[in-house]
Amino acid sequence: MSERYDVLVVGGGLLGCLTAWMAARDGARVLLAEKDQVNQHASGQNAGSLHFQLEYRMVEDGEEAARVAAEAMPLHLDAAAMWARLEDEIGESLGVRQTGGLMVAENADQVGTLEFKAELERSWGLDVRTLDRAELDTVAPYLSRDIVAANLSALEGKADARIAAPAVGRAAVAAGAEVCTRSRLTAAEHGTAGWDITLQITDRTGRARARRVRAGAVVIAAGVWTTELGQVFGAELPTVPLALTMTVTSKVPALIPHLVQHAGARLSLKQSLDNTVLIGGGWPARLMRDADGAPQFDRKHQLIPQSVAGNARAAVTTVPALDRVPAVRSWVGTTTVAPDQLPLVGAVNGAPGVFVATGGSAFTLGPSFARVLTGLIGGRPPDIDLAPYAPARFAEGSTP
Numbered sequence: 370m371s372e373r374y375d376v377l378v379v380g381g382g383l384l385g386c387l388t389a390w391m392a393a394r395d396g397a398r399v400l401l402a403e404k405d406q407v408n409q410h411a412s413g414q415n416a417g418s419l420h421f422q423l424e425y426r427m428v429e430d431g432e433e434a435a436r437v438a439a440e441a442m443p444l445h446l447d448a449a450a451m452w453a454r455l456e457d458e459i460g461e462s463l464g465v466r467q468t469g470g471l472m473v474a475e476n477a478d479q480v481g482t483l484e485f486k487a488e489l490e491r492s493w494g495l496d497v498r499t500l501d502r503a504e505l506d507t508v509a510p511y512l513s514r515d516i517v518a519a520n521l522s523a524l525e526g527k528a529d530a531r532i533a534a535p536a537v538g539r540a541a542v543a544a545g546a547e548v549c550t551r552s553r554l555t556a557a558e559h560g561t562a563g564w565d566i567t568l569q570i571t572d573r574t575g576r577a578r579a580r581r582v583r584a585g586a587v588v589i590a591a592g593v594w595t596t597e598l599g600q601v602f603g604a605e606l607p608t609v610p611l612a613l614t615m616t617v618t619s620k621v622p623a624l625i626p627h628l629v630q631h632a633g634a635r636l637s638l639k640q641s642l643d644n645t646v647l648i649g650g651g652w653p654a655r656l657m658r659d660a661d662g663a664p665q666f667d668r669k670h671q672l673i674p675q676s677v678a679g680n681a682r683a684a685v686t687t688v689p690a691l692d693r694v695p696a697v698r699s700w701v702g703t704t705t706v707a708p709d710q711l712p713l714v715g716a717v718n719g720a721p722g723v724f725v726a727t728g729g730s731a732f733t734l735g736p737s738f739a740r741v742l743t744g745l746i747g748g749r750p751p752d753i754d755l756a757p758y759a760p761a762r763f764a765e766g767s768t769p
């Protein structure tokens with residue numbers, strides 16, 4: 370006989386842990402299945418930026434692309450409010466600091482981008498102010514003299530990606546969820562009583578055995594494996610995988626209280642609570658693929674030296690004091706965006722009782738994604754219009 374759960378969460382990243390925690394708090398019997406270890410992939414590899422302004426990748430392709438990306442703002446505003454109370458609710462530190470974020474500009478073109486961006490963001494309800502050079506002298510004296518203006522969002526900041534998902538996972542267990550690592554979902558079949566699921570459990574010696582469970586609802590919280598998981602449930606969930614570069618420096622005396630990004634370059638930069646500086650912002654790394662070009666997400670991806678150097682250059686150009694600070698480690702993380710850059714959130718078309726969320730800055734958006742999904746599972750009408758993020762928008766025959 371299969372064990373019966375109300376909710377099966379597939380994936381032990383931040384989203385999966387948050388979803389398991391919230392569903393268990395709702396009183397559901399919850400199983401979280403993670404094929405590796407909790408926080409082993411994107412949720413533990415990322416920059417920990419809490420982005421509520423549009424990012425460079427959303428403004429670099431012009432105003433129309435930025436307008437589309439801004440449609441995710443209701444989720445960002447929701448996430449901003451949720452991050453502000455998450456540590457209290459979880460009862461552990463997640464390294465959250467919402468001490469403001471700056472998007473900086475060095476020339477007239479970039480200032481134009483900031484002005485357009487701020488107006489667009491304000492139209493969606495995000496409070497963004499443009500600071501001139503004189504104000505930056507007071508607010509962010511660590512910035513290069515070449516920076517002439519910046520957009521400031523007081524809500525932005527950071528959390529610590531090394532500790533956030535494990536802490537939430539512990540809260541999920543305390544709320545009654547069962548968390549099973551080394552448990553890969555390999556098959557799913559829909560029956561009258563829900564989904565019959567096969568998990569492949571691998572023990573420490575590498576021996577595998579099958580465990581069968583039945584679940585009323587399934588949440589795909591699988592990051593770059595979302596498309597693959599969609600196929601198991603007979604659904605098309607198109608995502609674009611990205612391998613990205615991160616670098617951490619040695620410790621420096623407290624210097625940078627803000628999250629810093631750039632209007633004309635790939636850069637995100639922040640000082641962690643341990644005083645190291647995390648440098649990222651979307652510089653590509655080499656995603657491993659098989660002979661047919663299919664991504665191989667379970668392999669180790671490779672740094673591209675030019676990306677590491679370019680990212681460091683962007684950081685030093687923006688914050689010159691970093692010139693004298695040694696980098697101690699660079700690494701690659703993999704993540705996913707949807708083809709139109711908007712997140713994918715909601716019920717999975719053609720797979721009753723299956724829900725998904727992924728895409729974009731899903732560390733920032735994790736709390737909002739999890740709240741929305743557990744609301745749908747619990748039968749609560751969403752308080753955010755989910756239509757722009759519907760997974761079905763990519764299904765054959767759907768109209769944009």
Ligand SMILES: Cc1cc2nc3c(=O)[nH]c(=O)nc-3n(C[C@H](O)[C@H](O)[C@H](O)COP(=O)(O)OP(=O)(O)OC[C@H]3O[C@@H](n4cnc5c(N)ncnc54)[C@H](O)[C@@H]3O)c2cc1C
Nearest residue numbers: 380382383384404412415416418554592702730731732733
């Ligand atoms: C270098 C880098 C920097 C980034 N910086 C930021 C940032 O600063 N701010 C931000 O908001 N976002 C950032 N992101 C994006 C962010 O990290 C991800 O969007 C987010 O962590 C995704 O979380 P997740 O829980 O959905 O997925 P993951 O953390 O990837 O977790 C998915 C889990 O699903 C498991 N899984 C997959 N298939 C199966 C299966 N069949 N059975 C069981 N388990 C399975 C995987 O093993 C994995 O642990 C960054 C990403 C990268 C790579």
